[in-house]
Amino acid sequence: xxxxxxxxxxxxxxxxxxxxxxxxxxxxxxxxxxxxxxxxxxxxxxxxxxxxxxxxxxxxxxxxxxxxxxxxxxxxxxxxxxxxxxxxxxxxxxxxxxxxxxxxxxxxxxxxxxxxxxxxxxxxxxxxxxxxxxxxxxxxxxxxxxxxxxxxxxxxxxxxxxxxxxxxxxxxxxxxxxxxxxxxxxxxxxxxxxxxxxxxxxxxxxxxxxxxxxxxxxxxxxxxxxxxxxxxxxxxxxxxxxxxxxxxxxxxxxxxxxxxxxxxxxxxxxxxxxxxxxxxxxxxxxxxxxxxxxxxxxxxxxxxxxx
Amino acid sequence: xxxxxxxxxxxxxxxxxxxxxxxxxxxxxxxxxxxxxxxxxxxxxxxxxxxxxxxxxxxxxxxxxxxxxxxxxxxxxxxxxxxxxxxxxxxxxxxxxxxxxxxxxxxxxxxxxxxxxxxxxxxxxxxxxxxxxxxxxxxxxxxxxxxxxxxxxxxxxxxxxxxxxxxxxxxxxxxxxxxxxxxxxxxxxxxxxxxxxxxxxxxxxxxxxxxxxxxxxxxxxxxxxxxxxxxxxxxxxxxxxxxxxxxxxxxxxxxxxxxxxxxxxxxxxxxxxxxxxxxxxxxxxxxxxxxxxxxxxxxxxxxxxxxxxxxxxxxxxxxxxxxxxxxxxxxxxxxxxxxxxxxxxxxxxxxxxxxxxxx
Ligand SMILES: Nc1ncnc2c1ncn2[C@@H]1O[C@H](COP(=O)(O)OP(=O)(O)O)[C@@H](O)[C@H]1O
Ligand SMILES: [Mg+2]
Numbered sequence: 001x002x003x004x005x006x007x008x009x010x011x012x013x014x015x016x017x018x019x020x021x022x023x024x025x026x027x028x029x030x031x032x033x034x035x036x037x038x039x040x041x042x043x044x045x046x047x048x049x050x051x052x053x054x055x056x057x058x059x060x061x062x063x064x065x066x067x068x069x070x071x072x073x074x075x076x077x078x079x080x081x082x083x084x085x086x087x088x089x090x091x092x093x094x095x096x097x098x099x100x101x102x103x104x105x106x107x108x109x110x111x112x113x114x115x116x117x118x119x120x121x122x123x124x125x126x127x128x129x130x131x132x133x134x135x136x137x138x139x140x141x142x143x144x145x146x147x148x149x150x151x152x153x154x155x156x157x158x159x160x161x162x163x164x165x166x167x168x169x170x171x172x173x174x175x176x177x178x179x180x181x182x183x184x185x186x187x188x189x190x191x192x193x194x195x196x197x198x199x200x201x202x203x204x205x206x207x208x209x210x211x212x213x214x215x216x217x218x219x220x221x222x223x224x225x226x227x228x229x230x231x232x233x234x235x236x237x238x239x240x241x242x243x244x245x246x247x248x249x250x251x252x253x254x255x256x257x258x259x260x261x262x263x264x265x266x267x268x269x270x271x272x273x274x275x276x277x278x279x280x281x282x283x284x285x286x287x288x289x290x291x292x293x294x295x296x297x298x299x300x301x302x303x304x305x306x307x
Numbered sequence: 308x309x310x311x312x313x314x315x316x317x318x319x320x321x322x323x324x325x326x327x328x329x330x331x332x333x334x335x336x337x338x339x340x341x342x343x344x345x346x347x348x349x350x351x352x353x354x355x356x357x358x359x360x361x362x363x364x365x366x367x368x369x370x371x372x373x374x375x376x377x378x379x380x381x382x383x384x385x386x387x388x389x390x391x392x393x394x395x396x397x398x399x400x401x402x403x404x405x406x407x408x409x410x411x412x413x414x415x416x417x418x419x420x421x422x423x424x425x426x427x428x429x430x431x432x433x434x435x436x437x438x439x440x441x442x443x444x445x446x447x448x449x450x451x452x453x454x455x456x457x458x459x460x461x462x463x464x465x466x467x468x469x470x471x472x473x474x475x476x477x478x479x480x481x482x483x484x485x486x487x488x489x490x491x492x493x494x495x496x497x498x499x500x501x502x503x504x505x506x507x508x509x510x511x512x513x514x515x516x517x518x519x520x521x522x523x524x525x526x527x528x529x530x531x532x533x534x535x536x537x538x539x540x541x542x543x544x545x546x547x548x549x550x551x552x553x554x555x556x557x558x559x560x561x562x563x564x565x566x567x568x569x570x571x572x573x574x575x576x577x578x579x580x581x582x583x584x585x586x587x588x589x590x591x592x593x594x595x596x597x598x599x600x601x602x603x604x605x606x607x608x609x610x611x612x613x614x615x616x617x618x619x620x621x622x623x624x625x626x627x628x629x630x631x632x633x634x635x636x637x638x639x640x641x642x643x644x645x646x647x648x649x650x651x652x653x654x655x656x657x658x659x660x661x662x663x664x665x666x
Contacts, residue, residue, distance in 0.1 A: 003445075203424060205420050205422055205424035206424055206426060206427075208391055208411070208420075208424070209418070209420060209424040209426070210426075210437070210441075211411045211412050212389055212390075212391075212411045212412070212417060212418045212486075213417065213441055213485070213489070214319070214412045214414075214438055214441035214489065215412055215437075215441045216441075219441055223437075224426060228427075257655035279581050293431040
């Protein structure tokens with residue numbers, strides 16, 4: 001046995017080395033998918049943003065930074081440039097609305113996820129299904145339904161008039177409030193599900209242990225539930241923030257297109273405005289914003305984990 | 308501070324019970340010095356009756372053990388004492404404080420969970436300081452006390468580890484330190500040693516005993532291991548099927564089991580018709596080490612040896628009596644010459660036979 005052992009050990013090392021040599025090749029399909037479907041389109045968009053916009057859409061040579069210039073400066077009649085903050089305002093508004101969407105989603109999502117995670121397994125399964133049901137129909141249809149409900153002659157105003165609370169219809173649509181409502185409605189499941197996933201794994205004995213160790217309900221939430229839900233909250237925040245920033249359905253349909261958000265702006269450049277390179281530049285700038293926020297969020301969570 | 312249904316109050320910083328008026332010396336003499344009092348407690352979960360009409364008194368400073376097979380309701384009784392569940396009927400009190408429906412964070416009782424239930428996001432020191440901080444102890448004082456507790460369970464140097472970076476035995480000690488740190492009046496332990504291997508378990512048994520003596524805190528331990536119960540406890544309550552069968556000191560329980568279940572669950576026993584043991588009762592029991600086996604000759608109780616198994620200090624001999632019953636004897640010597648199939652005479656010394664209340 002003593003003689004045989006080094007022999008087999010050496011064999012094992014050789015075999016595992018062989019296996020390790022294969023590993024890069026095993027990763028090929030994944031790399032191919034990432035290059036074709038993620039890096040590729042991004043590079044195309046990036047190059048579009050540095051090309052000249054075609055008159056009827058599309059892009060033409062030569063390379064130029066005209067699109068990025070347009071973002072910050074207006075070209076006057078005499079060809080001089082003057083600073084123009086209207087696009088910056090749109091970006092600011094978008095980030096603010098997306099940020100608020102994240103905050104509201106956390107406030108609604110945490111207790112919802114906690115409620116779900118504390119049910120019996122059978123009920124839990126059903127609740128998860130319930131949360132995901134909206135995904136089965138198009139977001140466009142669902143958002144349009146909210147227009148029908150919230151407009152002046154809609155269900156909500158009709159009901160309020162019926163029970164005599166109002167005589168004139170409330171302006172429920174076409175405001176920041178309605179945009180925010182639409183965003184939260186659209187992306188709330190992306191907050192609930194990761195928090196639920198984090199809380200579902202939590203051993204309920206931990207709650208009992210905290211209760212046993214003189215924690216009040218508030219202390220249990222702050223000292224035990226929240227820290228354990230945190231990975232879910234961070235994941236959910238990213239998942240809600242990114243699509244909120246890029247969303248154009250809610251601002252268009254529920255905001256009436258008057259309060260432009262980045263998503264609508266970009267979408268317009270590729271359709272009615274036929275300025276593809278400006279659309280691509282806006283998208284690149286949007287990506288830069290989102291990436292910055294994500295990197296910051298990840299850093300923050302890492303730092304706290306090591307603290 | 309917390310006012311409770313009783314006359315006095317519980318000081319929620321130091322977990323002291325404070326009676327309303329100064330103790331009345333005459334009242335002390337009439338009332339038994341009961342500390343924990345469980346009165347006619349029944350606990351039902353839907354159609355399952357986990358506890359049925361349990362009444363039990365536990366004295367202050369006692370090492371008390373709930374012993375019984377799995378599913379007999381031990382954990383349920385412990386959870387009623389902790390406040391995680393409330394009785395369906397009946398009352399629980401501590402001194403003269405009504406605990407029956409007091410929430411866990413209001414009673415001066417701490418629990419060592421079977422699964423330890425250490426907070427995974429907090430380091431060892433913060434885990435141990437958790438209770439004290441919730442009681443309003445300053446952060447510094449709580450940490451100081453936590454360090455003392457870690458020293459007490461010999462875990463100095465592990466303060467800043469996370470729970471999952473510790474071995475099972477170490478997690479156990481942290482759980483113990485965490486539960487003892489607030490200086491509770493009662494410490495509840497639910498099968499605290501069952502997850503440890505045998506050697507570690509023996510060590511922890513004496514450690515628990517040492518901690519109980521050092522702190523003077525009333526320990527209520529749950530176990531299904533009769534040896535553990537016998538070796539550690541001041542008193543034992545044997546449970547079966549949601550009912551208390553017998554309460555007493557280890558020796559009393561072992562030496563005078565009230566019924567067949569207790570006799571057979573706590574140690575081994577030969578349960579036989581009373582007249583065979585010289586008893587008036589229908590049933591009686593005798594421990595295998597009390598049975599006398601003689602080779603050959605005449606006697607009142609002949610039988611045939613079924614097997615002889617040497618287990619170390621003694622040999623276990625199984626004998627089939629001519630009347631049909633199987634009897635086990637544990638012999639220190641005289642067994643070497645016994646062979647399976649051999650005819651022997653069995654004797655049951657009268658002074659070691661015990662009357663059983665029921666089968
Ligand atoms: N929360 C509960 N819901 C339903 N039945 C329960 C619950 N807790 C315990 N029981 C039942 O009560 C009985 C006693 O359980 P338990 O106190 O855990 O026993 P032990 O700790 O002695 O093994 C068992 O039959 C168990 O199934
Ligand atoms: Mg149990």
